[in-house]
Amino acid sequence: MEKPKFMSKCLVLVALLIACLIINNVESQLTTDYYANTCPNLFWIVRRQMFNALMNEMRMAASLLRLHFHDCFVNGCDGSILLDGSDSEKFAFPNLNSARGFDVVDSIKTAIESQCTGVVSCADILAIAAREAVLLSGGPAWQVLLGRRDGLVANRTGANLGLPSPLDDVDQIIAKFAAVGLSITDVVSLSGGHTIGLARCTVFSSRLSNFSSTGSPDPTLDASMVTSLQNLCPTSGDGNATTSLDVNSTYRFDNHYFDNLLNNKGLLFSDQVLFSGNPTRRRRPNRLSRLTVKIVHSSSGASPIP
Ligand code: HEM
Numbered sequence: 001m002e003k004p005k006f007m008s009k010c011l012v013l014v015a016l017l018i019a020c021l022i023i024n025n026v027e028s029q030l031t032t033d034y035y036a037n038t039c040p041n042l043f044w045i046v047r048r049q050m051f052n053a054l055m056n057e058m059r060m061a062a063s064l065l066r067l068h069f070h071d072c073f074v075n076g077c078d079g080s081i082l083l084d085g086s087d088s089e090k091f092a093f094p095n096l097n098s099a100r101g102f103d104v105v106d107s108i109k110t111a112i113e114s115q116c117t118g119v120v121s122c123a124d125i126l127a128i129a130a131r132e133a134v135l136l137s138g139g140p141a142w143q144v145l146l147g148r149r150d151g152l153v154a155n156r157t158g159a160n161l162g163l164p165s166p167l168d169d170v171d172q173i174i175a176k177f178a179a180v181g182l183s184i185t186d187v188v189s190l191s192g193g194h195t196i197g198l199a200r201c202t203v204f205s206s207r208l209s210n211f212s213s214t215g216s217p218d219p220t221l222d223a224s225m226v227t228s229l230q231n232l233c234p235t236s237g238d239g240n241a242t243t244s245l246d247v248n249s250t251y252r253f254d255n256h257y258f259d260n261l262l263n264n265k266g267l268l269f270s271d272q273v274l275f276s277g278n279p280t281r282r283r284r285p286n287r288l289s290r291l292t293v294k295i296v297h298s299s300s301g302a303s304p305i306p
């Protein structure tokens with residue numbers, strides 16, 4: 001009687017070990033040619049669909065890039081941001097009335113399914129769409145690693161806690177990136193994603209008046225920008241009006257995001273804080289001056305999200 005019990009315990013352990021190995025294996029097995037045989041036209045299908053979407057609305061490039069980012073920060077890049085249901089990440093604060101492009105994902109998925117049925121994961125579709133979005137916006141290309149499995153559960157709490165907030169300071173941002181294995185260099189280059197797209201008044205209006213109870217606007221926001229943003233976002237407004245994250249070129253994937261920061265023209269507090277003086281920076285001159293140098297020399301956020 002004792003023996004089988006012990007055996008079964010061992011078997012459970014071994015099964016667990018194998019499961020772990022398989023999980024590790026799956027992670028390390030991502031390859032660029034994962035669908036070479038099962039869906040040889042995959043990249044072209046996605047590019048064509050993205051092209052059509054951008055012809056219709058250029059902002060979709062930004063929206064699809066952001067979807068991939070918001071997918072990856074919650075339980076890894078597993079497509080969970082696409083799931084509906086009671087724990088849907090779509091209703092987490094960073095996504096509510098904000099994340100967009102789900103209809104474009106659906107049309108890409110439909111186009112893929114008609115040529116290669118049931119083989120391409122939605123997580124991989126988001127990863128490829130983000131690359132095409134950047135490329136079609138005039139940005140750099142990168143090789144997309146493929147072979148992700150779609151998650152079956154969403155995690156709204158994970159999205160609320162794990163995604164960075166526009167009010168986060170630099171240490172909070174660094175910590176949230178570190179929690180998913182990304183470095184300070186990754187923080188700086190990936191933040192370059194804000195070279196395209198729009199943001200609503202509600203995510204930056206706290207900078208426009210009585211910033212941090214000082215009675216004045218955020219001193220690290222360019223004064224002429226303060227004036228024009230105050231016009232866009234009156235205190236009585238609904239907060240839904242939008243403006244460019246990169247004041248220089250809204251839909252062009254270029255280096256202006258970083259130039260803006262040097263000129264106090266970062267739109268979000270969380271953007272400008274990567275560069276501007278703040279107590280954190282004064283306390284850690286070494287690390288943050290390194291960060292500054294990286295901003296100046298960074299090449300427009302070319303790093304892929306893993
Ligand atoms: C560093 C921390 C980050 C914070 C705090 C942040 C926050 C935000 C906020 C508040 C918005 C505007 C949302 C709205 O108005 O509803 C936004 C938009 C956007 N974010 Fe970020 N973000 C961060 C990092 C990133 C990264 C890493 C990427 C991609 C590489 C990215 C890509 C975008 C894009 C493309 C948009 C515009 C989306 C559109 O126009 O539809 N962001 N972000």
Ligand SMILES: *[C@@H]1O[C@H](CO)[C@@H](O)[C@H](O)[C@H]1NC(C)=O
Nearest residue numbers: 075153155157158159161162
């Ligand atoms: C969801 O995310 C939270 C916060 O990161 C975490 O504590 C929790 O374990 C996650 N739940 C699932 C089911 O992954």
Ligand SMILES: *[C@@H]1O[C@H](CO)[C@@H](O)[C@H](O)[C@H]1NC(C)=O
Nearest residue numbers: 209210211212213214215216
């Ligand atoms: C700014 O906010 C603080 C705290 O909420 C408040 O006491 C103060 O009166 C405000 N100042 C102005 C100019 O609105």
Ligand SMILES: *[C@@H]1O[C@H](CO)[C@@H](O)[C@H](O)[C@H]1NC(C)=O
Nearest residue numbers: 096097098237238239240241
């Ligand atoms: C802002 O937009 C969201 C959805 O896009 C909507 O639910 C909300 O009512 C809008 N706010 C106002 C005051 O119109």
Ligand SMILES: *[C@@H]1O[C@H](CO)[C@@H](O)[C@H](O)[C@H]1NC(C)=O
Nearest residue numbers: 246247248249250255256259
């Ligand atoms: C954008 O930046 C370029 C290069 O720095 C500059 O020549 C141009 O005037 C800027 N355009 C706007 C609209 O700010």
